Amino acid sequence: xxxxxxxxxxxxxxxxxxxxxxxxxxxxxxxxxxxxxxxxxxxxxxxxxxxxxxxxxxxxxxxxxxxxxxxxxxxxxxxxxxxxxxxxxxxxxxxxxxxxxxxxxxxxxxxxxxxxxxxxxxxxxxxxxxxxxxxxxxxxxxxxxxxxxxxxxxxxxxxxxxxxxxxxxx
Amino acid sequence: xxxxxxxxxxxxxxxxxxxxxxxxxxxxxxxxxxxxxxxxxxxxxxxxxxxxxxxxxxxxxxxxxxxxxxxxxxxxxxxxxxxxxxxxxxxxxxxxxxxxx
Amino acid sequence: xxxxxxxxxxxxxxxxxxxxxxxxxxxxxxxxxxxxxxxxxxxxxxxxxxxxxxxxxxxxxxxxxxxxxxxxxxxxxxxxxxxxxxxxxxxxxxxxxxxxxxxxxxxxxxxxxxxxxxxxxxxxxxxxxxxxxxxxxxxxxxxxxxxxxxxxxxxxxxxxxxxxxxxxxxxxxxxxxxxxxxxxxxxxxxxxxxxxxxxxxxxxxxxxxxxxxxxxxxxxxxxxxxxxxxxxxxxxxxxxxxxxxxxxxxxxxxxxxxxxxxxxxxxxxxxxxxxxxxxxxxxxxxxxxxxxxxxxxxxxxxxxxxxxxxxxxxxxxxxxxxxxxxxxxxxxxxxxxxxxxxxxxxxxxxxxxxxxxxxxxxxxxxxxxxxxxxxxxxxxxxxxxxxxxxxxxxxxxxxxxxxxxxxxxxxxxxxxxxxxxxxxxxxxxxxxxxxxxxxxxxxxxxxxxxxxxxxxxxxxxxxxxxxxxxxxxxxxxxxxxxxxxxxxxxxxxxxxxxxxxxxxxxxxxxxxxxxxxxxxxxxxxxxxxxxxxxxxxxxxxxxxxxxxxxxxxxxxxxxxxxxxxxxxxxxxxxxxxxxxxxxxxxxxxxxxxxxxxxxxxxxxxxxxxxxxxxxxxxxxxxxxxxxxxxxxxxxxxxxxxxxxx
Numbered sequence: 001x002x003x004x005x006x007x008x009x010x011x012x013x014x015x016x017x018x019x020x021x022x023x024x025x026x027x028x029x030x031x032x033x034x035x036x037x038x039x040x041x042x043x044x045x046x047x048x049x050x051x052x053x054x055x056x057x058x059x060x061x062x063x064x065x066x067x068x069x070x071x072x073x074x075x076x077x078x079x080x081x082x083x084x085x086x087x088x089x090x091x092x093x094x095x096x097x098x099x100x101x102x103x104x105x106x107x108x109x110x111x112x113x114x115x116x117x118x119x120x121x122x123x124x125x126x127x128x129x130x131x132x133x134x135x136x137x138x139x140x141x142x143x144x145x146x147x148x149x150x151x152x153x154x155x156x157x158x159x160x161x162x163x164x165x166x167x168x169x170x
Numbered sequence: 171x172x173x174x175x176x177x178x179x180x181x182x183x184x185x186x187x188x189x190x191x192x193x194x195x196x197x198x199x200x201x202x203x204x205x206x207x208x209x210x211x212x213x214x215x216x217x218x219x220x221x222x223x224x225x226x227x228x229x230x231x232x233x234x235x236x237x238x239x240x241x242x243x244x245x246x247x248x249x250x251x252x253x254x255x256x257x258x259x260x261x262x263x264x265x266x267x268x269x270x271x
Numbered sequence: 272x273x274x275x276x277x278x279x280x281x282x283x284x285x286x287x288x289x290x291x292x293x294x295x296x297x298x299x300x301x302x303x304x305x306x307x308x309x310x311x312x313x314x315x316x317x318x319x320x321x322x323x324x325x326x327x328x329x330x331x332x333x334x335x336x337x338x339x340x341x342x343x344x345x346x347x348x349x350x351x352x353x354x355x356x357x358x359x360x361x362x363x364x365x366x367x368x369x370x371x372x373x374x375x376x377x378x379x380x381x382x383x384x385x386x387x388x389x390x391x392x393x394x395x396x397x398x399x400x401x402x403x404x405x406x407x408x409x410x411x412x413x414x415x416x417x418x419x420x421x422x423x424x425x426x427x428x429x430x431x432x433x434x435x436x437x438x439x440x441x442x443x444x445x446x447x448x449x450x451x452x453x454x455x456x457x458x459x460x461x462x463x464x465x466x467x468x469x470x471x472x473x474x475x476x477x478x479x480x481x482x483x484x485x486x487x488x489x490x491x492x493x494x495x496x497x498x499x500x501x502x503x504x505x506x507x508x509x510x511x512x513x514x515x516x517x518x519x520x521x522x523x524x525x526x527x528x529x530x531x532x533x534x535x536x537x538x539x540x541x542x543x544x545x546x547x548x549x550x551x552x553x554x555x556x557x558x559x560x561x562x563x564x565x566x567x568x569x570x571x572x573x574x575x576x577x578x579x580x581x582x583x584x585x586x587x588x589x590x591x592x593x594x595x596x597x598x599x600x601x602x603x604x605x606x607x608x609x610x611x612x613x614x615x616x617x618x619x620x621x622x623x624x625x626x627x628x629x630x631x632x633x634x635x636x637x638x639x640x641x642x643x644x645x646x647x648x649x650x651x652x653x654x655x656x657x658x659x660x661x662x663x664x665x666x667x668x669x670x671x672x673x674x675x676x677x678x679x680x681x682x683x684x685x686x687x688x689x690x691x692x693x694x695x696x697x698x699x700x701x702x703x704x705x706x707x708x709x710x711x712x713x714x715x716x717x718x719x720x721x722x723x724x725x726x727x728x729x730x731x732x733x734x735x736x737x738x739x740x741x742x743x744x745x746x747x748x749x750x751x752x753x754x755x756x757x758x759x760x761x762x763x764x765x766x767x768x769x770x771x772x773x774x775x776x777x778x779x780x781x782x783x784x785x786x787x788x789x790x791x792x793x794x795x796x797x798x799x800x801x802x803x804x805x806x807x808x809x810x811x812x813x814x815x816x817x818x819x820x821x822x823x824x825x826x827x828x829x830x831x832x833x834x835x836x837x838x839x840x841x842x843x844x845x846x847x848x849x850x851x852x853x854x855x856x857x858x859x860x861x862x863x864x865x866x867x868x869x870x871x872x873x874x875x876x877x878x879x880x881x882x883x884x885x886x887x888x889x890x891x892x893x894x895x896x897x898x899x900x901x902x903x904x905x906x907x908x909x910x911x912x913x914x915x916x
Contacts, residue, residue, distance in 0.1 A: 001171075008173050012181050019185050019208055023192030028200055035204050038185075042211055045178075049222035054214075054230050061237050062211070066244045070204060073248045079198055079261050088197065088264070092899065096194035099902050100187045106909040107183040111176050114916075119175050125225025134227040135234065143231060150238045157242030164249035194899045202895070263895060 004048055011044040028074045032067060039063040050123075050130035178219035185212035199251050199261040203244065210240045272320040273335045273356050279314035279368060280354065280403040286310035286396035294389025304379035307392030311375050311399055315368035322361050330770055333357055336409055336477075343412070347472060355409035355476065359771045362610060363406040363542055366617050370534045371399050373736040377625050378526040380733035381632060391431060391524070398424035402535050406542060411464050411474040414543070418507065419457065421536045426450040428531060429523035437522040445522035452516040456506015463499030467550075470496065476546065483549045484774055490554060497550055497557035500543065508540030509591045510568045510598060515840055517591055521583040525628030528583060533590050533620035538613050541597045545606050548775035552604070555779075562602025562687060566694050569595030571837070573701035577708070578823075578833045581638045582627045585709050589664065590620055592702060596679055599695065604779045605682035607768045611751045612675035618747050619663040619672055622740035626657040629729040629737065630713060634720065640709060645718040649726040652734045654714045656741040661710045663744040665703035665801045671748030677794050678753060678762075684793060685785050696797050700804045707808035716813050753790070 015038055022034040039062045046055035128134060139147055185208060192205030214233045221229025255261055286307055290297075297303055325333050338353035354360075375395060382391050401420025408414040430446030437445055468474055470492055471482045483493075504510070509517040520532050531537070544551060544561070551558055569592045576588035593616050600609030631638055633650060647654040663672035676699060684692035720726075728734065751764035769776075811818045823830040832838070889900070 005171065005173055008177065012177075016181065016184055016188075019188045022208070023188060023196065023201075023205060028198060031201050031204060035208065038208065039211065042215060045181075045215065046218055049178075049218050051218045051222060051230050051233075054218060054233050057234065057237060058214075061241055062207070066207065066241055069244060069248060070200065073252065074200055077200070077252070077255050077261060079200065092896070093195045096899055096902075097191055099899070099906055100191040100194070103190070103902065103906045103909065104183060104187040106906065106913060107187075108180060109913060110909070111179050111183070117175055119223040121172065121174075121223060122225055126222045129221055129225050129227045129230065135230055138227050138231050139234070146235060150235055153242050154238065157246050161245040161249040164246065165252045190902055194895055194902065263893060266893075 007044065007048050011041045011048070014038075014041040015045065028079055029071065032070050032074060035070075036063050036067050039067065050126045052130050053132040053135055054130075175219055175223045179216060182212045182215040182219070185209075185215070197262050197264055199254075199263055199266075200248075202263070203247055203251070207240060207244065210236060272317060272324050274337055275317055276321055276335075276354050276356050276364075276407060277337060277339055279317050279364065280400060280407060282310045282314050283396040283399040283403065287393050287400060290389055290396065291393040294393055297389065300379070300383065300388050303389050303392050304375075307396055308372060308375035308379065310396060311368055311372040314399070314403070315365070315372050318361065318364045318368050321356055322365060325356065325358070325361060333770070348468070348474065350410055350412045350474060352413060353409050354407040356407070357771065358768050359542075359545060359610065360406050362614065362768065363538075364403065366538075366614055367399065367402050367406060367535050370617050370621050370740075371395075371402075371530060373739055374526050374530045374534075374621060374625070377529075377628075377733050377736040378524075380730050381526055381628055382524065387431065391428075394424055394427045394431070395526075395530070398428065398531060398536075402539070405539055409476050411467065411476070411479075414546075415457075415460065415464065418460065418503075418539060418543075421531070421539060422450060422453040422457065422507070425453070425520070425531050425536055428527040429520050431523055431527065435522075437519075442522040445516075445519040449516040449520050452513050453506050456503045456513050459499045459501075459506070460503025463496050463503060466492070466496045466499060480547075480549050480774070483553060488553075490556075493550060493554040494557050497547075497554040498560075500547060500550070501557060501561055504540030504544055504598075505564070506540075507543075508537045508594050508598070510540075510595065511564055511571065514568065514572070514591050515843060518584055518587045518836070521581070521587050525583065525624055525631060528587070529621045529624035529628070532587065533624050534617035537590060537594055538597070538617070541594070541601065541609055541613050544598070544601045545610055545771075548601075548606050548772050549778070551601070552775035552778040558602050558604065558779075559687075560602070562599050562683075562691065565595045565598030565600075565602055566683075566691060566698075567595070568592070569599065569698045570694055570701070571595075573698050573705065575833055575836050576705045577701060578830060580641055582630065582640050582643075582709065582713065583624075583638060585640075585705060586620070586623055586627060589623075589702065589706065592698060593620065593664070596676065596695070596698075599683060599691070600679040603683050603686040603691070604776065605679060605686070606772045606775065607762075607765045608675065608678040608682055610768060611764050612679055615663070615671035615675040615744070615747050618740055619660040619670075619744040622656055622660040622737060622744055623664070625733070625737055625740065626653050626660065629653040629733055630726075632729060632733075633726045634724050637720070637724065640712045642720050643713040644716050644720065645714070646726050647714040650714075650728045652728060652737060656737040657714065658710060659741045660744055661706045664706055665805060666699055666797065667801060667805075668798060669745075669748065671744050671746070673798070674748035674751050674753070677797065678751065680797060681753075681790055681793060684789075692793065696800060699797060700800050703801045703804040704808045707805045708812055711809060711812040716816075 018034045018038040018041065022031045022038065025031040025034065039058060043055045043058045043063070046052075046058060189205045189209035189212065192208065193202050196202050196205065214236055217229045217233045217236070221227065221233075251261060254266065258265065260266075290303055290307060294303060325335070335356040336353055337356070338351050341349070341351050343350040375392070378391065378395065382388050385391065398421060401417045401424055403417070405414055405417025405421060408417060426446045426449060429449050430443045432442055435442050464474065467479055470488055471479045471486065473479055473482070502513075506513040517532055517537070521528055551561070572588045572591035572595065576585050576592065579585045579588065593612070597609045597612050597616070600606070600612060629650065630643070630646060630653060634643070634646075637643075659670070663670040666673045666676040668674075680692055680695045680699070683695050751762055753762050811822075835841075889896075
């Protein structure tokens with residue numbers, strides 16, 4: 001029972017529970033907050049896995065920028081609270097849950113009962129992989145083209161968002 | 171017990187399917203979007219887990235790009251929702267069914 | 272010139288195509304009429320030259336076959352477009368192109384001013400094309416092509432004035448009747464052809480006829496073949512029981528009646544029997560049936576013609592009756608006599624019809640002879656030529672009809688006995704009577720037409736053909752003068768045609784020894800009876816018309832039966848037409864087509880509708896629902912992958 005295991009279970013449970021709670025809340029703001037909690041626990045999980053850069057990026061980008069954006073939009077639009085969960089369309093919802101559960105069971109089966117992974121955890125390699133030097137090295141050497149493309153994508157997204165959300169000029 | 175990769179994968183699958191269930195069931199468009207983000211994150215978790223256990227940085231690089239795309243998509247998607255809201259004054263998905271027969 | 276015989280077939284076809292395609296644009300009637308007539312005229316010239324060429328050759332070399340191309344070659348069936356030029360086909364070709372040419376010229380005058388002038392000539396040329404195919408063919412299939420073609424042209428031409436009323440129905444109905452009754456005969460003909468192919472393995476005349484001599488085929492098979500072929504002949508040549516279309520065919524223009532229903536198409540059956548003489552000769556029972564039916568038809572039709580009041584109807588029944596004579600000749604084995612009568616009949620019957628057309632034209636389409644009378648002084652040429660034709664058909668010497676009819680009567684006597692001769696003579700008496708009734712009521716006696724009619728002689732383009740045909744009716748018989756008169760010259764016509772019928776006559780083996788004296792006695796007897804009949808008609812219709820009324824009152828029931836044509840049409844309608852129509856309407860149309868087939872289609876449509884209404888529910892318009900289906904699909908796919916490991 002080392003530290004890693006305990007931390008995994010703590011963060012894992014928080015992530016799981018917060019995700020379930022998120023999808024069942026009626027109030028949109030509460031749901032957003034639960035999602036932020038989920039992201040934070042994910043950042044913890046990343047740290048356990050020695051992915052330092054990504055953990056930080058997760059907190060900054062996801063929890064810090066994207067969720068803030070979500071909260072802004074929620075505050076702007078002020079959607080009404082939804083009705084109780086099983087009031088509208090109960091059959092479809094139950095069917096959806098059953099299907100999702102079924103797929104989950106299938107995935108579990110695939111994970112556990114297919115050929116064994118046999119991946120020993122090599123701490124040294126893992127730490128090396130998580131260092132920002134390695135990521136940066138790859139980013140600017142072999143994957144510089146996707147990097148630039150990602151830049152273009154962000155530009156397009158920015159312009160798109162601007163135009164879509166703009167008030168029409170009469 | 172050591173945490174083998176299966177644990178992370180199962181957690182990731184769980185989060186993914188929770189997100190799927192949320193997308194399929196929720197009425198509010200913004201919450202559906204958040205569930206989509208949840209699904210993306212579960213994919214990220216899988217990638218990081220593999221990257222860590224295999225000792226390769228490529229996985230984390232991939233996650234970097236996934237995050238970029240997710241950010242862009244979230245921005246544009248929310249802009250669309252705002253535009254729809256301006257038109258129909260609702261974000262309840264039950265009322266946005268023009269494709270109905 | 273014989274090699275060019277195919278031109279006689281295809282020139283009329285060319286005429287049909289040109290007039291048919293461009294006719295509606297050409298405004299000049301003269302051009303169309305001249306073009307239509309000259310194609311036939313050139314065909315006649317070619318035929319004439321071929322005839323003289325054949326005449327100059329010795330008998331063994333007279334048969335000539337020219338093959339154009341192979342039409343069907345499937346399995347054991349080898350059918351070619353090839354034409355046979357021999358004595359029989361030359362005679363027929365001369366009649367068809369000669370009389371056809373004359374009638375074409377006549378039609379230029381008769382159809383003047385008709386808005387369908389070009390259509391008429393196009394159809395006439397098409398008819399000659401089909402008829403020439405029929406006559407010149409050297410195999411059954413090409414003959415059948417012509418057979419069907421003339422039936423088609425008959426339909427087209429009977430219904431030429433398609434928007435006119437005719438008796439109780441329309442000309443279209445008359446045309447349909449002709450076509451359908453013909454078709455029934457054609458069915459028989461087809462069965463005969465199938466049986467021929469089955470028995471002899473070929474449909475080529477030369478092969479079939481030579482094999483008919485050699486192969487050992489049972490009399491029963493020959494009987495069936497002959498019977499089926501004869502059924503086809505009864506349809507085409509209007510014998511009992513399929514004669515009913517010919518009187519109705521008078522709905523068409525008079526030149527059509529003259530050409531098709533007197534001279535050419537209706538003689539196709541006779542020609543076919545003559546051509547297949549060997550087959551018929553091998554089936555003696557069928558020959559007897561043919562003779563009996565021919566005789567009965569002759570008598571039957573003549574009796575109906577006695578009381579008809581429409582000038583064309585009388586001539587129509589007369590045609591049926593004379594065709595009966597031709598079949599009588601075929602049935603007793605006198606093939607050349609039959610063809611001889613075919614030729615002379617073409618002359619005087621065409622003349623009678625054209626004369627009738629001349630009268631109808633000048634009386635502004637009035638056809639009831641009760642409204643005629645005394646037209647002699649207005650239409651002298653028509654009157655004289657009509658008289659000549661009436662004398663010819665009554666068998667008065669020295670006109671052509673006398674020689675041909677007498678030859679038939681003589682052979683009936685020698686080959687089949689006294690009874691056949693007697694009924695034949697009785698029919699001849701009736702023929703003379705009704706023919707002269709027609710003549711006297713139309714051209715002589717009191718004028719019974721109103722003042723609105725101004726009868727006048729027809730233009731030269733119509734009277735010249737009448738004159739030519741009258742001349743032919745007078746002198747046409749001289750090529751067939753019987754032996755009893757011409758001594759060692761023999762009967763020229765008979766000598767010309769006899770090589771064709773050698774095999775058949777050998778099979779028939781007629782015994783009996785008859786003297787020239789018997790022949791002369793019978794001849795004189797029939798002439799006296801015919802003259803007596805003419806004089807009686809003169810008495811009844813010219814001197815004291817009330818005799819006719821008295822007779823018809825005394826025998827009113829007989830009169831009624833005759834006037835209603837023995838109610839045969841009504842009988843057929845009840846027996847055949849109504850059941851078939853009812854069957855078609857109630858069973859096939861309303862039930863099979865309406866309920867079953869339409870029902871099938873409707874239920875397929877309803878089924879699709881049902882499925883659609885189920886599948887429609889999937890188009891909810893909600894993206895989440897579609898996503899749900901996608902996830903469902905993923906679940907299925909994963910399941911399948913898992914299970915296949």
